[in-house]
Amino acid sequence: MINRVILFIMDSVGIGALPDAKNFGDVGANTLGNIAINEGGINLPNLQRLGLGNIDNIVGVESIESPLGAFGRSLEVSNGKDTTTGHWELAGLHLTEPFKTFPKGFPKDIIDKLENKIGRKTLGNKPASGTAILDELGEEHMSTGYPIVYTSADSVLQIAAHEEIIPLEELYKICKIAREIMMGDNAVARIIARPFIGTPGSFARTHNRRDYSLNPTGDTVLDIAKSEGLDVVAIGKIEDIFNGKGITDAVHTIDNMDGIDKTIEYIQKSSKGIIFTNLVDFDSKYGHRRDPKGYKDALENLDMRIPEILDSMNDDDIIIFTADHGNDPTYKGSDHTREYIPIVIYGNKIKQNVNIGTRKSFADIAATISDIFEIQSTGNGESFKDIIIK
Structure with missing residues (x-):
């Protein structure tokens, strides 16, 4: 029995251009991969031990024989590469129409x-x-x-x-x-x-x-979990992204380290349901500003704190490390990039060294959470619960 799912968003940490990247002007983008190449490698030993390097060999984060978690990556169904689209899809919604943009300014x-x-x-x-x-x-x-x-x-x-x-x-x-x-x-x-x-x-x-x-276009897994009496804790900008819908408790953060501190604090509290964290510095401070060195350092700083996060978890907790889109700091311009997101899952109830493959939608994560808690699904995505649970 799983008591809590910690959904941990490493904002913009993509892992390679999607097949339709050309439609978004993003051919060749690869946030993690290109940072590692640009900086002569990247040192993420804790995420590597969980299986990050087994998704796609990254310079310095190569594949290992027996990772401690389950791992894979996901395509994005929705027509976009922005924060809202990515998070809403992670929570079980598909957006066929992109949000309106104003590339020449507002009328x-x-x-x-x-x-x-x-x-x-x-x-x-x-x-x-x-x-x-x-x-x-x-x-x-x-x-x-x-x-x-x-x-x-x-x-x-x-x-x-x-x-x-x-x-x-x-x-x-x-x-x-x-x-x-x-x-x-x-x-x-x-x-x-x-x-x-x-x-x-x-x-x-x-x-x-x-x-x-905006309010989400339909009920997300957060709304469903809340209606079933589960806790839905939003850490960082999660509350803003969902306009408060489906949230039972929320706290804003000042930077990545504060986001990790607050996540650990909530893990150590008694609750049942979802802890949903976003670490935004990767995107706002380093991706958009095209700073691969700063991005690399921020990733390594997160990795150093992974043992602390895992040690705070209970035996019936699981954690999913993932992202919402890419933002390759070595790429042209200053915009997000259309990429696969990595998925790394760990917990005492999770099988080791399991490859969940390339998922067809970020919403597979929402479907899996619904399956774990035996609550209604949003109707989008396909659960991988049976692949990962012992």
């Missing part, structure tokens, strides 16, 4: 409506790197009080403001107004508040980010 009527409702003009209104646009417009923002509006290749409208110019609560209110505007035909997956501090030339984003998401 004038949208900006006019936003400015009228918030009583301020805005700056920017174009796709940009979150740090570059602060260098470009941060000083003007401080002198005018106009918030900075920008987007990316993702389906997002982001609003940046200096915490001393627009207080946090006002920024959050502005983002809630933007959320109301960006619905219907103009719906984007997320409105993101991007507060920052500092002075021109040394601006820095703070940990007070907030995401305002």
Whole structure:
């Protein structure tokens, strides 16, 4: 009997381009593989022992004879490569229509409506790197009080403001107004508040980010688990991605190490159900900024803490290490990359050295969780419970 599933998302840690990567401009992308090649290897001995290297030989993380866990990878069914699409599919939803993007910025009527409702003009209104646009417009923002509006290749409208110019609560209110505007035909997956501090030339984003998401398009495994009386704990940005739906307890985090600390704290508490963690630094700090060295170091720092995570688990817990998309820091541009996600599963109830193969959908994870807890499935995905459970 399994009491808890710890679903541990290594945000953007893809493991090779999907067969349809050409449709997304991502041929040759491989987040883990290319970081290892670029940096002359990568040292992940604990994930290697669990089976990560047996999915796809990575320089420094080669295949071993008897990994301690089950392992495999998965295709993505949904039409996208963004955070929301990936997480919703992991939770059992398939999205055939991609979320709307605004590669040339937002139409004038949208900006006019936003400015009228918030009583301020805005700056920017174009796709940009979150740090570059602060260098470009941060000083003007401080002198005018106009918030900075920008987007990316993702389906997002982001609003940046200096915490001393627009207080946090006002920024959050502005983002809630933007959320109301960006619905219907103009719906984007997320409105993101991007507060920052500092002075021109040394601006820095703070940990007070907030995401305002759409509701999932249907009931996820989280909703089903909650309705069955199970605990669904969201750590990191999980609560935001699901707009609070299907969550029984949530905590935000300031960085990867804090996310690991909070995960261990919740594992050590008494609960039954799902602990769902996202470690976002891989994506936000290193993937988008195309920093393979920083990405490598962050992965190695996670790996050093794997024994601590595993030691905190009970005999009837299992943990699934996986991802939501790729973000190859050696690749062109600054966008996510369309990739397979790795799946590594460990626990006292899990068979060792089991290859679950290439799954057809991220939703296989949701189907497996439903199967483990004997609750209703979302109807998408195929369970691999019988392959992995002793």
